[in-house]
Every structure is written in structure tokens, then in C-alpha cells.
Amino acid sequence: MKKLLFQFDTDPLFSSFDTVVAYDGGADRVIGHGNVTPDNVGTLVDGCIFTRAPKDKKKTAIFIGGSNMEAGQNLLAAVQKHFFPGFQVSVMLDSNGSNTTAAAAVAKIASSTSLKGKSAVVLAGTGPVGQRAAAMMALEGAEVAITSRHIFNAEKACFAMQERFGVNITPIEAADLDARAHAIQHANIVLATGAAGVELLKEEHWRDNPNLEVLADANATPPVGIGGTDVMDKGEPRHGKIVWGAIGFGTLKLALHRACIAKLFESNKQVLDAEIIFALAKQMA
Incomplete structure (x- = not known):
């Protein structure tokens, strides 16, 4: 049969x-x-x-x-x-x-550092992958925020995650590169889940951040979402951080x-x- x-x-x-x-x-x-x-x-x-x-x-x-x-x-x-x-x-x-992509990204992040008690920011996190990933990290004990160009969209997504998963996510309005750089200033983990071909951070925005431990980018279409990283990164060390690219965790x-x-x-x-x-x-x- x-x-x-x-x-x-x-x-x-x-x-x-x-x-x-x-x-x-x-x-x-x-x-x-x-x-x-x-x-x-x-x-x-x-x-x-x-x-x-x-x-x-x-x-x-x-x-x-x-x-x-x-x-x-x-x-x-x-x-x-x-x-x-x-x-x-x-x-x-x-x-x-969204479930499989978010789960793979967060699982690889979790294999690189403990999530419990860490500060995590999901850039452009109002889409399906961003919301699922934010919820998964929160369920693992991280303090999670998501960014959006418009605060209304971030707040709406946070409410949806609270309803579905019972987690509290912080909404952040970050409409440009400088605002997103400010949003990750105290983050230990950054995951970019923006639209294909949209750069959300430049390398100088994260390279010298002493708080950052792990970065992951779900965008496989040039330019990548996080400048200075590569889609093939599989837990690569870059400037003292561990980096996962879209194809790196896509396997x-x-x-x-x-x-x-x-x-x-x-x-x-x-x-x-x-x-x-x-x-x-x-x-x-």
C-alpha cells in the first residue's frame, strides 16, 4: 500500500x-x-x-x-x-x-551557545520564520526581541506569539541600519530573517560588539542580511563570534x-x- x-x-x-x-x-x-x-x-x-x-x-x-x-x-x-x-x-x-527553517536555525544557534538567560534579537522578525524562531528561543529561556520597520507590525507579531506560545517577546521599531545596530547593542544572539536580498546590518555594525556570541542569517540571496558573513558559514568564527549562514544551517x-x-x-x-x-x-x- x-x-x-x-x-x-x-x-x-x-x-x-x-x-x-x-x-x-x-x-x-x-x-x-x-x-x-x-x-x-x-x-x-x-x-x-x-x-x-x-x-x-x-x-x-x-x-x-x-x-x-x-x-x-x-x-x-x-x-x-x-x-x-x-x-x-x-x-x-x-x-x-517556517517551522523547519526556524527550528534548524535555532537548533544550530543552541548548538553554539546556551540560550537560557541570553539576550536575542530577531531582525525583521515579523514574518513566519522570524516569529517561529523568536518563539522557539523564548521557549528555551532566552529574552527575545524582534525588530520591524513599523512598531505596529512588531507589536502585532508579538501578540500573535504570546497567544500561540505563551511567550513574551519585545517589539522594537528599527527602520534603518543605524536603528538596527542600536537594537543589537546589548544582544548575545542575532538572527536575521528579512526579505531576500535585503541587507539588515553591515559588518561594522556587529564586528566590534563585545556582547555578541552568535549570529545567524536566513537570507541566501545576495546581498546577505548580515554584512561580513557568508551563506555557507557553518559555525564559522568571525571577529570572535560564531556565524551561521542560510546554507550553513539549510542542510x-x-x-x-x-x-x-x-x-x-x-x-x-x-x-x-x-x-x-x-x-x-x-x-x-
Whole structure:
């Protein structure tokens, strides 16, 4: 019996990246659907849970993707509402690759320094990866702040993380390079999660900062988010700091994504969201 993965994407076109990784993770067949919403997902879920015998339900699973994390969270909740005892399949949420990317980045940071009690700043942290990474570091005991060009967006993201994870994140408005340099002045850890090709810090903004221990940058498109670093950095020492580049921790991100797909088919009762994905990332790191 084939392992079937149903890819429910909140965007019009389902992600080819997620499809490739799903096959690499062990799915025999990936069936993608775009524009999936809480209103139209019911029939799709019913098809997943009613078609196979109890012992075979673990060979059907659901992956929720798309660019919008809030939409993904709402879709996950809607999918779970259709489950009931004896009729459910495993499901994974990874909108915009946020859970796996954030988990890999934070796991590599945690492999370089203890997070407990440290001051961490997530630059441009209002997006899916930034929010998930900030929450994961806070759950590990770090004091975390996120920056945004507009304080309203930072405050909104912090409220969303408090609602979802029960963590307190500090919002910071930092609209330019100098403001971001000021925001990291007392930080021990900096993670950049800005848009592709946007430089958030120059090398001189962090090079001589005596408080900094670890920097990580999730941007793989030139110019990198943190000047003076390289996308291939794998815990490289630079100016007395440990640096992780996007491809440097991206190897773990891909391995983690594949491992999560494989894990979906181990039983039919798993829900792989941020916490479980991060726990697996720490083991793999």
C-alpha cells in the first residue's frame, strides 16, 4: 500500500519545493491542492480519513503549506476539527517553510551557545520564520526581541506569539541600519530573517560588539542580511563570534523537513507543529 501525502496549500499554486522534499522524505505519491481554506477543506479531509482500514491509516498523511502562517494555523485547526477517534491521519504544518527553517536555525544557534538567560534579537522578525524562531528561543529561556520597520507590525507579531506560545517577546521599531545596530547593542544572539536580498546590518555594525556570541542569517540571496558573513558559514568564527549562514544551517533544514515527512507515516495520530519539529531539530543538530 502506497504512502500518500496530501499537500494542502493556502496559496493558489502549491509549492514545488515542498513537493520535492515530500518525495525525498519517503512519500510514494504527493497530491497537491491549492487555495485550500477552512471552508473547503472538509471534503478533502473526509477523503483522507474514511478510505483506509485503521491499520493502514498511517499510510495517509496531510501537509499544510503556503506563504501565510496565520492562514496555515487556521487551516490546521480546521483539519483537526474533522478528526474523531479512529478516524484521523497525521498532519504537519510548515507554512513558508517556517517551522523547519526556524527550528534548524535555532537548533544550530543552541548548538553554539546556551540560550537560557541570553539576550536575542530577531531582525525583521515579523514574518513566519522570524516569529517561529523568536518563539522557539523564548521557549528555551532566552529574552527575545524582534525588530520591524513599523512598531505596529512588531507589536502585532508579538501578540500573535504570546497567544500561540505563551511567550513574551519585545517589539522594537528599527527602520534603518543605524536603528538596527542600536537594537543589537546589548544582544548575545542575532538572527536575521528579512526579505531576500535585503541587507539588515553591515559588518561594522556587529564586528566590534563585545556582547555578541552568535549570529545567524536566513537570507541566501545576495546581498546577505548580515554584512561580513557568508551563506555557507557553518559555525564559522568571525571577529570572535560564531556565524551561521542560510546554507550553513539549510542542510539541517532540509534533513529535518525530510525526517518530518518520514515521521508522518509512523502512525496516524501525529500533529507536527513548531514544538515537535523543534524538538526533532535539536536531536538532529
